[in-house]
Amino acid sequence: MAQSRRELAVAGILLVAVTLAAYLPALDAGFIWDDDDYVTRNPVLRSLDGLRRIWLEPTSIPQYYPLVHTTFWIEHALWGLDPFGYHLVNVLLHAASAVLVFAILRRLAIPGALLAALVFALHPVHVESVAWITERKNVLSGFFYLLALLAWVRARPPAPVPEAKRRVPEAKRRVPEPKRRVPEAKRRVPETKRPMPGTKRPVVEAKRPVAAMVFFVCALLSKTVTCTLPVAILLIEWWRRGRVDRRDVARVAPMLVVGAALAAVTIWLERVHVLARGAEWSLSIAERLLVAGRALWFYAAKLLWPVGLTFNYPRWDVDAGALRQVAFPVAALAALATLWLLRRRIGRGPLAAVLFFAVTLSPALGFVDVFPFRYSFVADHFQYLASIGLITLxxxxxxxxxxxxxxxxxxxxxxxxxxxxxxxxRVYESFESVWRDTLEKNPSSWLALNNLGKLHLERGELEEAAKHLSRAADLAEDAFETHVNLGTIRYAQGDLGGAQRHFEKALALRPDHAVPYNNLAFVLNQRGERLRALELLEKALEIDPDYVDGHLTIADVYARLGRPDDALRHRLRVLELAPERGAPGASSGAGGTGEDPGGD
Structure with a gap:
């Protein structure tokens, strides 16, 4: 036991050290993309009441992962908006998860445990999960997922030793028959009550399934893709014993129920709050199967050969009639069938590992609509936990x-x-470095063009901004963000009519988003159409009651309409949400950014 703990300690120190060394550039990185929604401009992080809202008001945060936002709330209280602290926590959580991978594989007596843990800790496909502050969701949920799995495997008895290894030679097995036989009923100790040789009664072990359940709930409250854990546990049971019976299913049934319930909440919020709905998600069942099959091979290939990693991969054109696309899911099924047929020759391990990979990836394979599918069907951070299966194999x-x-x-x-x-x-050093690297590796990324255009716009570089945004609009005519930003350029150039046309186009594309309402209202207010502007702003604040730009704009409209009390009410609300923007003289603007939350 002492030697085992010593080995775990040595391996743990090694894994933490190499992880910190590899991620040193990430510790100097800043905030990127939707880190503003999660941290820098997140009003719930600023007050004690915000902590209540994190847990009790699901729509007060970008996604209802309250444990993630609680960690951000604590960190905001400790070090404010210094990105170093947030990055350090992400890296340490990832390092801790690598140690847990090692501990789990050793407990399961899987060879190559340290090798697998090292690969998990250092594989570049995980940089997106670790160096992107918003993906605290991944590293925190992964940490609790692995804690739950470790607690579970420690609570279960060791797998039975194969018969060939259990047999004792006949000559050594024979014992002289006792003269006085003890009745069979009195001799036998019931199997369920008989402790393992050299062990005490499993009192501590009895508590471990409870710990596993607690850790599992924490994982779900960090990110509900971890709902696949009970299926992973059943896969491990099948790998160890060659069967799964009703008792195995009964043991994980509470996990299945809780996981399904919280996953259903996420699916609903993804649609009504994150707004993962519309043409980009209108896929048939056949098209979803094509996406899933291709995604499986894509992720496996990136694990095997991690080159060309980028923040935004091209979004595939899905065609159910294209033979090449049909080949992906067919090949995936063929691979699984082959591993099943060969299980007696090569063992159950390869099939169990591949199934773990596929099952853990399943929430991100296209069967459930998630917001990032608007930009691409694949992303590096989707395979954070799933990668453990193939890495272990x-x-x-x-x-x-x-x-x-x-x-x-x-x-x-x-x-x-x-x-x-x-x-x-190093790619994640800044907002600009992420999108420039993306554009270099994926020149057709309208998302990168849009966000670089927005960056130039904020710097006052209008010509460069217009160049990027025009290209983005050509690549994605239905991207409302580009019209928001193009409208802001027209406004900055003094072209109110041009600005209005772009904002109206953005509103037509996304009537369920607050930004186009605010920006169009801002221009109408400048043109003297204040009553119409007021209607639009009321709609914007109905969609997003915490929308700071909306409150600033409506306060200005009320002030111009001679309604100072109403203007003051909204100014005070801005002081609550973003004190630095609520000072007298703080301006509203066609400020709505042409960005969208990252979703998952």
Whole structure:
């Protein structure tokens, strides 16, 4: 036991050290993309009442992951808006998860545990999850997911030893028949009450399923993609014993129920609050199967050969009639069938690992609508936990088939993957560096063009902004964000009519979003159409009651209409939501940004 703990401690120190070293550039990074929605401009982080709202008002935060926002609330109280602290917590959570991967694999007696944990810690495909502050969702939920899994496997008895290894030679098995036989009923101790040789009664073990459930709920409250854990547990039981019976299902039934319930809440909020609805998500069942099949191979390929990693991959054109696209899901099913047929020859491990990969990925394979599908059907952070399946399989294969190469492979992979992760972490240095890298690797990314255009707009570089935004509009005619930003350029150039046309176009594209209402109202207010502006602003604040720009604009409209009390009411609301913007003289504007939340 002491040696086992010593090995865990040494491995833990190693994993934490190499993770911190590889992610040093991320510690110097700033805030990017939707970090403003989650941290820098998130009003619930600013007060004690905000903590209540995080837990009791699901629509007060971008997504109802209250444990994530609670950690942000605590950190905001500790170090304000210094990004270093947020990045450090992300890196430490990822390092802790790598240690948990090692502990779980050792407990399951899977060879190559340290090799697999090193690859998980240092694989560059995980940089998006670790270096992006908003993806606290991934690293926090992953940490609790792995804690729950460790508690579960520690509570279960070891897998039965195969019969061939259990047999004792006949000569050693024979014992002289006792003269006085004890009745069978008195001799036998019931199997369920008989402790393992050399162990005490499993009092502590009895508490571990409860701990697993608590950790599982924490994982769900951080990100509900972890709802697949009970299925992963059943896969492990099948791998260990070759069967899953009713008792196994009964043990995970509470997890299945809680996971399904919270996943349903997320699916509903994704549609009505995050706004994952419309043409971009209108896929048939056949098209969703094509997306899922292709995504599985995409993620496996990025694990095997992590080059060309980018923040926004091209969005595939899905065509159910294209033979090439049909080949992806067919090949995936064929691979699973082959592993099933070979399970007696090569063991159940390869099939269990691949199924873990697929099942854990399933919430992000296209069967459920999530907001990022608007930009791409794949993203590196989607496979954070799922990658453990294939990484474990690779580590075990090397340890079993090429044991002499296990340590050299660990050293070489640690160096190579560490360097790749270091380089990929530098991409996340700033908002601008993320989008410039994206545009270099994916020139057709209208999202990158839009956000770079917005950046130039904020700097007052109107010509450069217009160039990027016009290209974005050409690539995605239905992207309301580009029209919001183009309208803001026209306003800055003094072209109120042009600004109004772009804002009206944005509103027609997204009548369920507060920004176009505010920006159109702002222009109408400048043109003297204040009553119409007031109607639009009331609608904007109905959609998003905490929309600071909306409150600023409506306060200005009320002031011009000679209604100072109403203007003051909205100014005071701004002071509550964003004190730095509620000072006298703070301006409203066609300020609504042409960005969208990252969703998942």
């Amino acid at each position: 690779a580590g075990a294969t090397v340890a079993r088939r090429l044991p002499r190469l296990e340590k050299p492979a660990a050293v070489v992979l640690a160096i190579v993957l560490g360097v790749l992760t270091w380089r990929q972490s």
